[in-house]
Amino acid sequence: RAARSSGEAVREYLPTMGQIFLRRFQLVTQFRQALETGQVKVHYQPKVALPSRQVLGVEALVRWRHPEFGKLDPDEFVPAVEAAGLVDALTGFVMDQSLQRVRKWLDRGLRISAAVNLSVRSLDDASFPERVAEALTRHGVPPELLTLELTESGVMADPQRALPVLRALHALGVVLAVDDFGTGYSSLAYLRQLPVDEVKIDKSFVLGMGTDLGDHAVVRSIVELGHSLGLTVVAEGVEDDLARDQLNAMGCDVAQGYLISRPLSESRLEAWLQARTTQARGMRDEMVLTL
Ligand code: C2E
Ligand code: MG
Ligand code: MG
Ligand code: MG
Numbered sequence: 001r002a003a004r005s006s007g008e009a010v011r012e013y014l015p016t017m018g019q020i021f022l023r024r025f026q027l028v029t030q031f032r033q034a035l036e037t038g039q040v041k042v043h044y045q046p047k048v049a050l051p052s053r054q055v056l057g058v059e060a061l062v063r064w065r066h067p068e069f070g071k072l073d074p075d076e077f078v079p080a081v082e083a084a085g086l087v088d089a090l091t092g093f094v095m096d097q098s099l100q101r102v103r104k105w106l107d108r109g110l111r112i113s114a115a116v117n118l119s120v121r122s123l124d125d126a127s128f129p130e131r132v133a134e135a136l137t138r139h140g141v142p143p144e145l146l147t148l149e150l151t152e153s154g155v156m157a158d159p160q161r162a163l164p165v166l167r168a169l170h171a172l173g174v175v176l177a178v179d180d181f182g183t184g185y186s187s188l189a190y191l192r193q194l195p196v197d198e199v200k201i202d203k204s205f206v207l208g209m210g211t212d213l214g215d216h217a218v219v220r221s222i223v224e225l226g227h228s229l230g231l232t233v234v235a236e237g238v239e240d241d242l243a244r245d246q247l248n249a250m251g252c253d254v255a256q257g258y259l260i261s262r263p264l265s266e267s268r269l270e271a272w273l274q275a276r277t278t279q280a281r282g283m284r285d286e287m288v289l290t291l
Contacts, residue, residue, distance in 0.1 A: 023069070027077050028084040030066075035093050040064050042097040043263035046272070047115070047234065047256045051248050055276065057113035057147065059256065060098045061263045062090065078119075087119040092131070099139035099146065101266070106141070110273075115147035115177065120154030124161065129168035136172070143173035147198065150176070152184035159194060170195035177234070182218055188225040199226045203237025206257070210242045223250045 015023070034040050044058035064072040081090055098114035105112045122128045136143055148169060155162050155178060170176055177198035178191065182205055191199065201222050208215030219235070226233040235247050238257030247255060264272055 024080045026068075027066075027072075027080050028086065031077070031081055031084075031086055032089060034064060034066070035089060039066060040090075040093065041265065042094055043265055044098075044101070044114075044269045045256060045263040046261050046269075047254050048260050050244070050252055050255050053260075055112060055273070056254060057115060057145075058098075058101075058269065059115040059149070059263075060094050060117070062094055063263075074117075082119050082121055087121055088125075091116065091118060091122060092135075095132070095135050095146075096139070099135055099141045102141050102145050103139050106145075110277075111145065112273075113145040113147055113175070115149050115175075117149045117179065120150065120157065120162070123150070123155070123165045126165065126168075128165055129172060132169060132174065133172050136174075144175060147175040147177050149179040149200065151179045152181045152202075155194065156184050156190070159190070163194070166195050170197075182222060188222065188229065191231070192229055196231065198232040198234060200234040200236050200256075201252075203257070206235045206237040206243055206247075207239065209246055210240065216246070219247070219252075220250050223247075223252050227251065 031040075041063050042060045043063050044060055046055050047057045047059060048054060049056050062074050062078070064077055066072050078087075078090070081087055095116050098116055102112065102114050132146070132148070136146060150162075155166075166176060175198055176194075176196045177200055178194075178196050179200045180202040181199045182202045188199075199222065201219055205215045205218045205222075209219050210216075223233050232253050234254040234256060235243075235252050236256045238244055238247065238255040238259045240259055243257075244255055244259060261272060
């Protein structure tokens with residue numbers, strides 16, 4: 001048993017195309033039920049201001065605990081869910097969970113925003129902004145406490161097509177963010193034409209900036225150009241003190257990454273926030289969160 005040739009091991013452990021197809025099919029057919037039975041959960045990763053480290057918001061990141069396949073990350077099922085036309089159910093679920101949390105925090109005197117990742121497919125749907133407005137009203141959350149994240153590659157694939165829905169979302173007063181920035185083919189100057197408020201530097205550059213001069217230069221130029229366009233600049237993938245210090249020195253506005261916290265379940269996030277909540281000096285009812 002131990003003396004297997006590597007060829008056999010490869011045959012045994014690499015799934016065949018048929019197995020990949022079958023698994024994708026199962027995920028898609030089981031997805032709605034998984035939403036209803038609590039297999040799908042939203043985790044939250046804190047975003048902190050630089051240099052104050054005040055907690056400004058959280059990003060909602062979906063997880064699926066599948067009874068057969070185990071813990072699944074979004075990269076393993078979101079593309080299949082999108083391709084099957086089920087992404088509305090996912091977005092609606094994540095938005096409801098997130099807005100519910102934001103409302104609970106507001107009731108405790110905490111202003112923490114939630115960021116929800118959108119599928120580019122939602123930008124083809126003229127009724128999507130109405131559904132966002134309805135969800136905000138239903139949960140009693142002011143629009144500025146909801147951020148909607150769209151990947152650069154998604155928006156820039158066809159900016160003209162995305163524009164009407166982006167404009168309608170922006171008119172609601174929600175914050176629009178371009179995610180994974182720097183990985184696509186667009187120029188930052190082109191962002192000026194879109195109604196966006198925030199740019200998130202892709203984590204590949206942030207992870208590399210401590211050791212790679214090129215990555216460092218990319219991050220610095222995104223921060224500078226982002227600011228010259230009046231955008232809030234967020235760095236994702238902040239894993240160590242060096243990256244945080246370099247981002248601080250560049251004037252990057254917001255940091256998100258394992259250094260601050262991994263994405264946390266609802267209950268672990270509450271514990272994390274609790275441990276960092278301190279009464280603000282000089283403010284009346286407001287609470288300030290620091291690391
Ligand atoms: P994203 O929106 O760019 O989210 C950031 C990803 O980076 C997350 O992966 C997060 O766990 C990971 N990350 C955060 N900090 C660090 C760090 O310091 N180091 C490293 N190496 N990674 C870090 P995750 O949760 O696996 O999500 C992957 C992608 O799946 C997301 O990328 C987003 O595009 C998509 N996604 C997640 N949730 C949803 C959702 O509800 N709807 C849609 N449409 N897409 C989602
Ligand atoms: Mg995101
Ligand atoms: Mg990203
Ligand atoms: Mg991503």
